[in-house]
Amino acid sequence: MFDSITGSIRNVVSKIRHQDDNAALKKAVTELKKSLLKADIHHKTAKELVTNIELETKKNGIGQDSFLNALKQELTTVLTANGNQGFVFSSTPPTTILMTGLQGSGKTTTTGKLANYLKLRKKKVLVAAADLQRLAAVEQLKQIAAQIDVDIYFDDNETDPVKIAIAAQEKAKKELYDVLLIDTAGRLAIDEELMLQLENIKNSVKPDEIFYVADSLTGHDATKTATTFKEKIGIDGVILSKYDGDTKGGVALSISHQVGVPLRFIGIGEKMPDLEVFIPDRIVSRLLGLGDIEGLAEKTSAIIDEKKAKQVAKKIKKGQFNFNDFLDQLQMMSKLGSMKSIIGMIPGLSQMAGPIKDMDFENSDEIKRIKAIIGSMTPKEREDPDLMNPSRKRRIAMGSGVSEVQINKILKQFKNASKMAKKLSSKGGMKGLQDMMSQLKGGGMPGGMGGLPR
Ligand SMILES: Nc1nc2c(ncn2[C@@H]2O[C@H](COP(=O)(O)OP(=O)(O)O)[C@@H](O)[C@H]2O)c(=O)[nH]1
Ligand SMILES: [Mg+2]
Numbered sequence: 001m002f003d004s005i006t007g008s009i010r011n012v013v014s015k016i017r018h019q020d021d022n023a024a025l026k027k028a029v030t031e032l033k034k035s036l037l038k039a040d041i042h043h044k045t046a047k048e049l050v051t052n053i054e055l056e057t058k059k060n061g062i063g064q065d066s067f068l069n070a071l072k073q074e075l076t077t078v079l080t081a082n083g084n085q086g087f088v089f090s091s092t093p094p095t096t097i098l099m100t101g102l103q104g105s106g107k108t109t110t111t112g113k114l115a116n117y118l119k120l121r122k123k124k125v126l127v128a129a130a131d132l133q134r135l136a137a138v139e140q141l142k143q144i145a146a147q148i149d150v151d152i153y154f155d156d157n158e159t160d161p162v163k164i165a166i167a168a169q170e171k172a173k174k175e176l177y178d179v180l181l182i183d184t185a186g187r188l189a190i191d192e193e194l195m196l197q198l199e200n201i202k203n204s205v206k207p208d209e210i211f212y213v214a215d216s217l218t219g220h221d222a223t224k225t226a227t228t229f230k231e232k233i234g235i236d237g238v239i240l241s242k243y244d245g246d247t248k249g250g251v252a253l254s255i256s257h258q259v260g261v262p263l264r265f266i267g268i269g270e271k272m273p274d275l276e277v278f279i280p281d282r283i284v285s286r287l288l289g290l291g292d293i294e295g296l297a298e299k300t301s302a303i304i305d306e307k308k309a310k311q312v313a314k315k316i317k318k319g320q321f322n323f324n325d326f327l328d329q330l331q332m333m334s335k336l337g338s339m340k341s342i343i344g345m346i347p348g349l350s351q352m353a354g355p356i357k358d359m360d361f362e363n364s365d366e367i368k369r370i371k372a373i374i375g376s377m378t379p380k381e382r383e384d385p386d387l388m389n390p391s392r393k394r395r396i397a398m399g400s401g402v403s404e405v406q407i408n409k410i411l412k413q414f415k416n417a418s419k420m421a422k423k424l425s426s427k428g429g430m431k432g433l434q435d436m437m438s439q440l441k442g443g444g445m446p447g448g449m450g451g452l453p454r
Contacts, residue, residue, distance in 0.1 A: 001268060006287055045258060128154070216246040291346050296345040316418065
């Protein structure tokens, strides 16, 4: 996610030697500044950052360690604007969040992603369709809500978004929802009418927080429009959407420093799991190539059912891992989002991950094929992989529309996967995982629990 910035930082750090002189340090920070600017970090932020890093490094004696420490400290400072981090619940539920932003910035999608994020953390969430501007807006939110199985408030006969917001809040209070997310209308550019409408909604429902969804592909404009929204209606946080398409990536590092409100989440894809909470310490760790184990643990613990995971682990050890378990694993992986979003969180992995980066657990054709195949098996076959024989395979091929050759290939992959999972569970932990990943990288091998062929 921060690949290119992490790369340039690593490059600069590697050039600093123990007991280097001022000139060498100067050269390093100049190079750092250049790459930060190239990544679209705001020039004021870049300047402040390198000035402070230079000062701080000198204070502690020039060397790689002191440079790294200064880098860590100053990056954290720049990323930490005053205000809340992540999602904060009000002491008097429902926590009401107003979602704002320009048209097309990703408000509706992000409303769904946030609802999904909260639902996975066992919260009762209501979303409200208060964008009555665009014809299809309500329908879009309905579809998203159905997809993630979250309740929605809408009223096809109402034309006033303020009334929708008020009625949604009443419902949320009465029916004891933990969180209410209100999706609002955007415009192509900031205009008075839009601001007035948001102001009216704000005054009527008194949201706990107002989030501004900024499209990271608009580069420096994202910072500018967020500032205007802050001045006009007051915002408590920024969510940066479409970060997956942003090859430069620097906006994420300077937006909170420039706007003066924290960056709370980043959107890293079109699908519902593609949302990352933005916690400065963790991001700095990733920027320095040190991974984010804490973030990974948080993410997986919300998704992976621990009891089930233990059962599966037991089965694997006993060699009883079957197709039902395999399907379960696949489904769990699809909730985690793309592999890309996970890799940067594991120390050292982003450098060696190569081909598995683009793995997509939800949509790849391979996974669809696997699901079709398992869907065409009888319950007995799913329980007992050893039952497979040529005539059963022929029947499954007919049922699933997948060729026998491919079925053979996938069965072999399944065998490898359970073998590797067995190895992994006996080795345990990080070492096993890294072995698995390097094997994946090296031979294009399928495998691991839910680790899949490309
Ligand atoms: N790749 C990518 N696309 C996104 C992301 N967030 C939103 N989008 C897409 O951006 C487009 C506009 O999103 P939408 O939620 O309708 O914007 P709204 O007008 O602000 O409500 C849609 O096609 C979304 O799928 C993201 O984080 N990554
Ligand atoms: Mg919308």
